[in-house]
Amino acid sequence: MMNKRKNYSTKRNAVLNAICSTDCHPSAKWVYNKIKDQYPDISLGTVYRNIALFKEEGVVNSVATVNGEERIDGRTEPHAHFICTECGSIYDIFNQELTAVDSILCDEGFEVESKSITYYGKCNKCS
Amino acid sequence: MMNKRKNYSTKRNAVLNAICSTDCHPSAKWVYNKIKDQYPDISLGTVYRNIALFKEEGVVNSVATVNGEERIDGRTEPHAHFICTECGSIYDIFNQELTAVDSILCDEGFEVESKSITYYGKCNKCS
DNA sequence: CCCAAATCGATAATGATTATTAATTTTTAA
């Protein structure tokens, strides 16, 4: 598993790698628990701090808030998501046209920077 | 401003009316502050309790979590949203095809119940 | 009007996230 960027501290890289090596769209606590095995002295605050940094840098994105927890995605290629309202699982949906941002908005002085498509329902395990 | 349903208690109706009489996609606290004028003894807990009820009933929808606050929408007709990353304002986008939920998902055993399209960027006041 | 059920206000509890600060790690530059 390779880093997306260099010149990150050891712990910071561990946070990013945990995020990017899963497709579960983890919460901060999930990342924290995942990393704890290899870095027993990691702090939950460090996870939050670095996730905030990654979001500013654009190397990860926020997907949604599920059951009060923000869930993040290490994949930055445009794609949609399916969120299971039963178990909270988030799935990537790549077979989707997430094309041109509609021009209606630009006409009214809105600067669209990103578009998000999310489906809600029951996943195949819960339905 | 008319109620969506009858047989609601006075306070409950006040909460729903506050939600439905604005297009700002309010937070619970916004609703609370709005109602306080007319019902000085309203409790924030009552607002939360009733919003949860309305969501279950489907008379309001959750739009997104912005700056840690859940924002709700009294309009249930399908439409998209624009969220300003600067000021947190949420705008309705009606000129949009939010048509058939894509069949790809159904093939894999996913039961799609709703679809959400959200644009992020700077609104005309912030750009 | 009276009573049972529903709803509410006040308050405490919960839980995620953020801020603080002193200690540790990393980088810089000689």
Added chain:
DNA sequence: TTAAAAATTAATAATCATTATCGATTTGGG
């Protein structure tokens, strides 16, 4: 390499939105 400066971290406390509790109040049916 090495010492100082800068960046990062662990531990902890603080914040803040939301939820739970529970006794009091309101509401609707008979």
